[in-house]
Amino acid sequence: GGGRPGRRRRACRRTTPMENIKRIASASGLGSMLGSVLGGGPSASERPRNSDGAGPSAGGREEDEDEESSHEKTATTNLISAGHESFELIFMMLMGIRTSVGRFCAQVPDARELAPTDFEQQWEGDFLGKGSAETPAHGNCDFRFKDYAPLVFRQIRERFGIEAPDYMLSLTSEYVLVEMFTNSKSGSFFFYSSDFRFILKTCTKREAAFLMAALPQYHSHLMQNRYTLLSRIFGLHRVQMRSGRRVFFVVMGNVFPIDRPVHERYDLKGSTRNRFTTDEERQDPNVVLKDLDWINSGRKLHLGGDKKRRLLAQIKRDCALLEKLEVIDYSMLVGIHRTSTKGAPPASEQRRTSTYHKVGSSAHG
Structure with missing residues (x-):
């Protein structure tokens, strides 16, 4: 921002x-x-x-x-x-x-x-x-x-x-x-x-x-x-x-x-200045990617005509409130879950829910 x-x-x-x-x-x-x-x-x-x-x-x-x-x-x-x-x-x-x-x-x-x-x-x-x-x-x-x-x-x-x-x-x-x-x-x-x-x-x-x-x-x-x-x-x-x-x-x-892993995460601000992750950062399976990463990946959201119109209309209404309040430091978080079995999710994602429930229960007897 x-x-x-x-x-x-x-x-x-x-x-x-x-x-x-x-x-x-x-x-x-x-x-x-x-x-x-x-x-x-x-x-x-x-x-x-x-x-x-x-x-x-x-x-x-x-x-x-x-x-x-x-x-x-x-x-x-x-x-x-x-x-x-x-x-x-x-x-x-x-x-x-x-x-x-x-x-x-x-x-x-x-x-x-x-x-x-x-x-x-x-x-x-x-x-x-x-x-x-x-x-x-x-x-x-x-x-x-x-x-x-x-x-x-x-x-x-x-x-x-x-x-x-x-x-x-x-x-x-x-x-x-x-x-x-x-x-x-x-x-x-x-x-x-x-x-x-x-x-x-x-x-x-x-x-x-x-x-x-x-x-x-x-x-x-x-x-x-x-x-x-x-x-x-x-x-x-x-x-x-x-x-x-x-x-x-x-x-x-x-x-x-x-209840399902998120395989890719993007934090999109609508700006390209310094909005990329380094090769070292991308080694982390939980890295949050940025605007240039999104552009360079060639990714697009395929929503269909009706969902696209509704999404853009909601974003417009939400941004109108932020504009009214003069809030300008915000971004959109996009998460992608792959339904294909190709490229299994990181082990940390697979364990995310079950591990904490198990440890949390054992901590209290």
């Missing part, structure tokens, strides 16, 4: 809600939120970072850390269960989600029309090790959890057929996640649910503020566009650890299917 448009405004001038959204978007490097992948966020097979201790800790990003940095490209994953250095943070994330989702399902059992105040609603709970009137006992370190616009995100989940029991089961049935650090410049960490249906992605305070400011328009777009290619964000949360550190994170849907 390029620079983000924006104007300097005098402090005494009252700004409209849309101007506030644009101001925050300009300052936040928002591509990693709504537009980093115009297709649903990183895939379960996107390249992770080695977990040998190099680089940022696995606890997510500081709330005011906004600088971008590049990271080395390696390919390992970590199963996070009891005893892992990130388990404390993961436990806080998942217990907070489980409690908050269950709480609002009990309080508001039936879907209702949202009110403007629902987009500003926040629920915050103190999770004491010994428990409290609002939160269960858990025997771990005390922490505080905040859930943003819970009823709004609940409606978004239901829009895409995700009911609360299935959502909680997928995320919190075993309190086990798979950690994956991508080569994204944002420095964000990604944690995958054990069934790879959902992604927990850490974000900055500014990115969280942008999402809240843009939420009414984002929600409206998703309600009107069931087949949107934009990242589907199902929750925005914050954990405050005992040290005082705050970690913001979102829950997103995984764009790629979990």
Whole structure:
């Protein structure tokens, strides 16, 4: 992407809600939120970072850390269960989600029309090790959890057929996640649910503020566009650890299917400048290819006339929203699954689901 448009405004001038959204978007490097992948966020097979201790800790990003940095490209994953250095943070994330989702399902059992105040609603709970009137006992370190616009995100989940029991089961049935650090410049960490249906992605305070400011328009777009290619964000949360550190994170849907391997992945930005992978990078079976790789391969998507028209129309509608929000750092993630048996999928792809389920189960007895 390029620079983000924006104007300097005098402090005494009252700004409209849309101007506030644009101001925050300009300052936040928002591509990693709504537009980093115009297709649903990183895939379960996107390249992770080695977990040998190099680089940022696995606890997510500081709330005011906004600088971008590049990271080395390696390919390992970590199963996070009891005893892992990130388990404390993961436990806080998942217990907070489980409690908050269950709480609002009990309080508001039936879907209702949202009110403007629902987009500003926040629920915050103190999770004491010994428990409290609002939160269960858990025997771990005390922490505080905040859930943003819970009823709004609940409606978004239901829009895409995700009911609360299935959502909680997928995320919190075993309190086990798979950690994956991508080569994204944002420095964000990604944690995958054990069934790879959902992604927990850490974000900055500014990115969280942008999402809240843009939420009414984002929600409206998703309600009107069931087949949107934009990242589907199902929750925005914050954990405050005992040290005082705050970690913001979102829950997103995984764009790629979990029941079949993806043999080729392309991250397409519509630009050709430095948009290629090196011969060395292409040795990695999980490499994410780029625009020039796509062009040089001669690949085309054969969709048929009707699907082509519908796809282009949806892209146009999605991009219209991003343009309105002045988000310009986004790309399209294309995954290719070969139905032919020629060229067997990498062993890592074949084991992707079964291995983590097996290890996740054994980690809990």
